[in-house]
Amino acid sequence: MSNHQKVAVITGASQGIGAGLVKAYRDRNFRVVATSRSIKQSTDTDIVAVPGDIGDPATAEQIVKEAMARFGRIDTLINNAGIFISKPFTEYTAEDFTSKIAANVAGFFYITQRAAAEMLKQGSGHIVSITTSLTDQAVAGVPSVLANLTKGGINSATKALAIEYASRGIRVNAVSPGIIKTPMHAPETHDFLAGLHPVKHMGEIRDITEAVLYLESAGFVTGEILHVDGGQSAGY
Numbered sequence: 001m002s003n004h005q006k007v008a009v010i011t012g013a014s015q016g017i018g019a020g021l022v023k024a025y026r027d028r029n030f031r032v033v034a035t036s037r038s039i040k041q042s043t044d045t046d047i048v049a050v051p052g053d054i055g056d057p058a059t060a061e062q063i064v065k066e067a068m069a070r071f072g073r074i075d076t077l078i079n080n081a082g083i084f085i086s087k088p089f090t091e092y093t094a095e096d097f098t099s100k101i102a103a104n105v106a107g108f109f110y111i112t113q114r115a116a117a118e119m120l121k122q123g124s125g126h127i128v129s130i131t132t133s134l135t136d137q138a139v140a141g142v143p144s145v146l147a148n149l150t151k152g153g154i155n156s157a158t159k160a161l162a163i164e165y166a167s168r169g170i171r172v173n174a175v176s177p178g179i180i181k182t183p184m185h186a187p188e189t190h191d192f193l194a195g196l197h198p199v200k201h202m203g204e205i206r207d208i209t210e211a212v213l214y215l216e217s218a219g220f221v222t223g224e225i226l227h228v229d230g231g232q233s234a235g236y
């Protein structure tokens with residue numbers, strides 16, 4: 001086993017779950033490449049910030065270039081950047097569709113492809129994507145077709161990639177949250193959102209970071225969609 005300090009690339013790292021993941025991975029002594037459109041450089045020399053739109057292939061190129069130049073490897077990629085637009089289906093605009101595909105799908109595809117290429121050279125790696133339990137069970141009153149279309153694709157791609165890379169040292173998993181207290185949800189909506197879970201409360205950022213860290217250390221787990229959703233996917 002090698003003793004190198006591990007390196008994680010975390011997308012959507014400026015706030016919410018992504019910022020929590022940066023802290024969680026630094027606490028595990030990973031070096032971190034943190035990226036989002038508004039990300040700022042850190043005073044921590046083991047964090048490199050790469051600003052850019054994750055739907056742009058040039059951003060993905062830059063992230064991997066910086067990771068390799070500064071830290072020499074990529075052990076983990078966390079595809080966390082994403083947006084949520086809830087609207088009745090016929091009210092979605094072309095702009096809604098384009099921005100969802102860019103952030104959620106292109107944002108998965110370009111960086112995963114480039115990070116996986118480095119992991120294949122290393123013969124090891126871990127890719128985790130943050131999806132949503134809405135893909136398993138839609139909720140009446142929370143119209144979510146674009147979330148289902150994009151995140152559902154990532155759940156399925158997670159399994160396909162896990163199988164493609166199963167014998168090449170790369171594990172591929174997803175964490176499927178319920179509704180988590182982040183800047184994505186205004187505090188005045190929290191009571192309503194809490195009631196959408198069988199456990200009758202929202203999740204916290206640490207619920208997701210702990211799930212990702214479990215997958216990080218779970219060497220026999222690949223192709224898993226780990227639900228962290230207060231029972232949402234189990235039933236209603």
Ligand SMILES: NC(=O)c1ccc[n+]([C@@H]2O[C@H](COP(=O)([O-])OP(=O)(O)OC[C@H]3O[C@@H](n4cnc5c(N)ncnc54)[C@H](OP(=O)(O)O)[C@@H]3O)[C@@H](O)[C@H]2O)c1
Pocket residue numbers: 011012013014015016017018035036037038039052053054055079080081082083084102103130131132133177178179180181182183184
């Ligand atoms: N919170 C929830 O209830 C919940 C539930 C299920 C799934 N999720 C998923 O969990 C992930 C994180 O959610 P969150 O609640 O932490 O959201 P958040 O607080 O809104 O943060 C989203 C992050 O993604 C980045 N981002 C958005 N669009 C981007 C783009 N085009 N290019 C680069 N970065 C982009 C944002 O940074 P910049 O603005 O700086 O670009 C920000 O860092 C998302 O994929 C979301 O779909 C969240």
